[in-house]
Amino acid sequence: MSNLVKIENGVAALANDDWTLVKLPEAQTEERIQAGKVVLFKLTGESTITEEQIANTVIPATGKIIVPLSVFVERNAELESRIANGEVGVWLATHELLEYLIQQQADLNVLPIIAVFVERFADGRIFSIGTLLRTRYGFKNELRAFGDVLRDQLFFLKRSGFTSFMVRQDRSAQEAIASLNDFSKPYQGAVDEPQPVFKRYNRGV
Amino acid sequence: MYKYDEIDQQIVDERVAQYRDQVRRYLAGELSEDEFRPLRLQNGLYIQRHAPMLRIAVPYGMLSSKQLRKLGDIAQKYDRSYGHFSTRQNLQLNWPKLEDTPDILAELATVQMHAIQTSGNCIRNITTDQFVGIAPDEVIDPRAMAEIIRQWSTFHPEFALLPRKFKIAVSGTKQDRAIVQAHDIGLEFYTDNNNNVAVKVWVGGGLGRTPILGSVIREHLDWQHALTYCEAIIRVYNLHGRRDNMYKARIKILTKALGINEFRNQVEAEWTHLKDGPNTITEAELARVAKHFDPMPYENLSAHDASFDAAIASNPAFAAWVKRCVHVHKQPGYRAVTLSLKPHGQAPGDITSEQMWAVADLADEFSFGELRSSHEQNLILADVKLADLYKLWEKARAQGLATPNIGLLTDIICCPGGDFCSLANAKSIPIAQAIQMQFDDLDYLHDIGDIELNISGCMNACGHHHVGHIGILGVDKDGSEWYQVSIGGKQGNDASLGSVIGRAFSAEEMPGVIQKLIEVYIQQRTPEERFIDTVRRIGAPPFKAHVYAKNEVAA
Numbered sequence: 001m002s003n004l005v006k007i008e009n010g011v012a013a014l015a016n017d018d019w020t021l022v023k024l025p026e027a028q029t030e031e032r033i034q035a036g037k038v039v040l041f042k043l044t045g046e047s048t049i050t051e052e053q054i055a056n057t058v059i060p061a062t063g064k065i066i067v068p069l070s071v072f073v074e075r076n077a078e079l080e081s082r083i084a085n086g087e088v089g090v091w092l093a094t095h096e097l098l099e100y101l102i103q104q105q106a107d108l109n110v111l112p113i114i115a116v117f118v119e120r121f122a123d124g125r126i127f128s129i130g131t132l133l134r135t136r137y138g139f140k141n142e143l144r145a146f147g148d149v150l151r152d153q154l155f156f157l158k159r160s161g162f163t164s165f166m167v168r169q170d171r172s173a174q175e176a177i178a179s180l181n182d183f184s185k186p187y188q189g190a191v192d193e194p195q196p197v198f199k200r201y202n203r204g205v
Numbered sequence: 206m207y208k209y210d211e212i213d214q215q216i217v218d219e220r221v222a223q224y225r226d227q228v229r230r231y232l233a234g235e236l237s238e239d240e241f242r243p244l245r246l247q248n249g250l251y252i253q254r255h256a257p258m259l260r261i262a263v264p265y266g267m268l269s270s271k272q273l274r275k276l277g278d279i280a281q282k283y284d285r286s287y288g289h290f291s292t293r294q295n296l297q298l299n300w301p302k303l304e305d306t307p308d309i310l311a312e313l314a315t316v317q318m319h320a321i322q323t324s325g326n327c328i329r330n331i332t333t334d335q336f337v338g339i340a341p342d343e344v345i346d347p348r349a350m351a352e353i354i355r356q357w358s359t360f361h362p363e364f365a366l367l368p369r370k371f372k373i374a375v376s377g378t379k380q381d382r383a384i385v386q387a388h389d390i391g392l393e394f395y396t397d398n399n400n401n402v403a404v405k406v407w408v409g410g411g412l413g414r415t416p417i418l419g420s421v422i423r424e425h426l427d428w429q430h431a432l433t434y435c436e437a438i439i440r441v442y443n444l445h446g447r448r449d450n451m452y453k454a455r456i457k458i459l460t461k462a463l464g465i466n467e468f469r470n471q472v473e474a475e476w477t478h479l480k481d482g483p484n485t486i487t488e489a490e491l492a493r494v495a496k497h498f499d500p501m502p503y504e505n506l507s508a509h510d511a512s513f514d515a516a517i518a519s520n521p522a523f524a525a526w527v528k529r530c531v532h533v534h535k536q537p538g539y540r541a542v543t544l545s546l547k548p549h550g551q552a553p554g555d556i557t558s559e560q561m562w563a564v565a566d567l568a569d570e571f572s573f574g575e576l577r578s579s580h581e582q583n584l585i586l587a588d589v590k591l592a593d594l595y596k597l598w599e600k601a602r603a604q605g606l607a608t609p610n611i612g613l614l615t616d617i618i619c620c621p622g623g624d625f626c627s628l629a630n631a632k633s634i635p636i637a638q639a640i641q642m643q644f645d646d647l648d649y650l651h652d653i654g655d656i657e658l659n660i661s662g663c664m665n666a667c668g669h670h671h672v673g674h675i676g677i678l679g680v681d682k683d684g685s686e687w688y689q690v691s692i693g694g695k696q697g698n699d700a701s702l703g704s705v706i707g708r709a710f711s712a713e714e715m716p717g718v719i720q721k722l723i724e725v726y727i728q729q730r731t732p733e734e735r736f737i738d739t740v741r742r743i744g745a746p747p748f749k750a751h752v753y754a755k756n757e758v759a760a
C-alpha cells in the first residue's frame with residue numbers, strides 16, 4: 001500500500017496508486033532566474049526548467065503516467081495517443097503558471113489526474129492553484145497533492161478542491177485521514193462547499 | 206458586542222482539540238521543530254527568550270468584563286499574574302508553559318475567546334478604532350463588517366499559508382484612527398453619493414523593515430463585495446508574492462514591484478470571476494451581525510452634569526485626568542474613558558491580574574460590562590455617564606489606572622523588545638521607562654501637550670516607530686544595543702513616515718535626546734501648535750542641530 005489517501009464519494013481511505021510519476025532529470029545548467037514571465041519569476045525567485053531537462057526526461061513506454069507540465073507542453077506530440085487513451089496526467093510545481101497548461105490543453109477534463117507538487121509545507125500557493133483548477137478551469141477529475149504533504153494541510157487541501165493526498169513517506173497516511181474532519185462547519189465558502197456558513201444555516205437574527 | 210452561536214462555539218472547541226493533538230504530536234516527537242512552528246504560530250504561540258509567548262486574540266479590540274476576568278484568572282493560574290496588551294489590540298502572556306497552552310485555549314473557549322491566527326503567515330486579527338460605535342465623527346460603525354471579515358478569514362483554506370503575515374484594518378470615521386494606510390489591506394467605510402455604504406480599499410501599506418503607506422486600489426466598492434474583493438487581492442498576493450526572502454514577502458513589496466496600476470489590473474481581472482459569487486455578503490447576514498452592535502441602552506441625559514462641573518472646578522487632579530483621559534461621545538451625557546496602562550516607570554501595556562479583575566468590575570459598574578483595548582495599548586470604557594466619572598476616577602486611581610497622560614509624551618507605544626522578544630536588536634521597555642521618569646512632571650507633560658512617541662526593538666516595527674511623532678528603533682552595532690531616532694512620523698488621514706535624525710544613541714543618552722527634541726519644540730512652537738506641526742513647519746535641521754550640538758563640543 002502506498003501512502004496515498006483518496007477521497008471517493010465523500011469517503012477518505014488509503015488507496016493504491018496506479019500512476020507512475022515522471023520526474024525531470026536534475027538541472028545540468030546553472031539556474032536562470034529570468035523566464036518568459038519575467039516579472040513573476042523575478043518576484044518569486046524560482047529557477048526555470050531547461051530545454052535539456054525536458055528533452056532528457058525519460059517517459060515510460062507504457063502505463064499510466066503523470067508527466068511534468070513542461071514535458072506535457074513541449075513534447076505533447078509524442079503523448080498524443082496516450083492522452084486520448086486517458087493514460088496521461090500532468091503535474092506542476094506551485095510556482096508554475098496554470099495559463100501555460102490551459103494554452104496547451106483547453107479542456108482539462110481530458111486529463112484523468114492533475115497533481116501539484118508542494119516543496120515545502122509552508123507554501124500555500126497550492127491552495128490557490130487547486131481553487132483555480134476547480135472554479136476557474138472546471139477541472140473535475142482527480143486532483144492530487146504530493147511532496148511535503150503532512151496531515152495538518154489536509155483539511156485546507158480538501159477545501160481547496162484536492163481529492164487525493166500523497167502523504168510524505170515518513171508519516172502515517174492512516175492517521176492523517178482524521179484531520180480531514182478537523183472542523184465540521186467552516187465559515188467561508190470554498191471549493192468543497194461553495195456556500196458560506198451564513199447561507200448554509202439559519203443563524204437567527 | 207458579538208456573541209457566539211453554536212457554530213462559532215463549535216469552531217473554537219474543535220480548534221482546541223486540533224491544537225491539543227498538534228502539541229501532543231510535537232511532544233511525542235512526531236512533529237519536528239520546523240513542522241510544529243507554523244502550526245503553533247497560527248495559534249499565537251511564539252518561542253521567546255525565556256519561555257513561550259502566547260498571543261490571545263481580542264477581535265477588533267472588543268472585550269466583555271467576563272472575558273477580562275477570565276484573562277486575569279488565566280494570567281494568575283498559568284503565568285506570573287500579568288499580561289501585556291500589544292499594538293494589535295491583543296493580549297500577550299509572556300511566561301506560559303508550552304504544555305499548558307492547550308488548557309489555556311480550552312479555558313479561553315469557555316468565554317468565546319481563542320488565539321487563532323494571532324501570528325504566523327495568515328490573515329491576522331482585524332483591527333479598528335477604539336472609539337468605534339461611539340465617536341461623534343463616525344459615519345459607519347464597521348464592527349459588524351469586522352466580525353464578518355473575522356469569520357471569513359478564520360481558517361480560510363486558500364489563504365492558510367500566505368507568503369507572510371497579513372493585516373487588515375477597518376475604519377468608519379472621518380478622522381482615521383485605525384491607521385488603515387499602514388495595513389496590508391485597509392477598508393475605509395463611508396456613505397457614497399447615493400447614501401449607500403461603500404468602501405475605499407487601501408492596499409500594500411505596512412511598517413516593518415520597508416515602511417510604506419498604502420495606495421488606494423479602489424475608491425468605491427459596495428459593501429456586499431468586501432469579502433470577494435479581499436479574496437481577489439489576497440489570491441494575487443498568495444500566488445505571486447515572494448516566498449524566497451521573508452523580508453521581501455509582504456504584499457507591499459509585490460505592489461511596489463508591479464506598480465499599483467498593474468497590481469490593480471491583476472486584482473480586478475481576478476475579481477471579475479469572484480464578484481457576486483457565494484461569499485458575497487447578504488443584507489440578512491449584515492443585519493444579523495450588526496444586531497450585536499446595537500447602541501447600548503443609554504439613558505436620556507442632559508449634556509451637562511452639575512456634580513461633574515463642580516468636581517472639575519474644585520479638583521485639579523480630576524480635571525487633569527478628564528482633560529487627557531476622557532473623550533467625547535455621540536450620546537449626550539456620556540463619555541468614553543481611557544484607563545492608562547502607562548504609569549510612569551512601568552512597561553507600557555502591562556496589566557496585572559488584579560487590575561484586570563478591577564477593570565472588569567469597573568466595566569460592569571460603569572460601562573455596560575464591555576471594554577476595548579487600543580493599539581496605543583490602553584483600555585477604554587466606552588459608555589460612562591458624566592455623573593459617574595468622578596467615582597470611576599477614584600476607583601481607577603486606586604488601581605494605578607488613572608495616570609492622566611493619554612496622548613502625552615509618556616503615553617508611549619512600546620513593543621516587548623529585548624526583554625522578551627527573540628528577534629529584538631535592543632531592549633525597548635527600559636527606554637520607555639527611562640523617558641517616563643525623565644518627564645515625570647505632569648505640569649510639564651501637559652505643557653508639552655499632544656505627542657506620540659513609539660518604540661520598536663527591531664526593524665519589525667511592532668511598536669510602530671515609523672508613525673510616531675518621535676520614533677525610536679533599537680539597532681545592533683557590533684553586538685551592543687543602540688537607538689536610532691526619527692521625527693515627523695504620524696498616523697491618521699495625513700499619515701507620514703518619520704525620518705531618521707542622525708547617528709544612533711546609547712540607552713543612557715536617550716532621555717537626554719528626547720529632552721533636547723522637546724526643548725527645540727518648546728522654543729520654536731507657535732501658540733496651539735503641536736509637536737508634529739512644528740516639525741512639519743520648521744523641518745528636522747533645528748532639531749538635529751540641538752541634539753547633536755553637545756556631542757560636538759564634547760568631542
Ligand code: SF4
Pocket residue numbers: 620621622623626627628629630661662663664665666667668
Ligand atoms: S519590534 Fe522587534 S523587538 Fe519589538 S516585538 Fe517586534 S519583533 Fe520583537
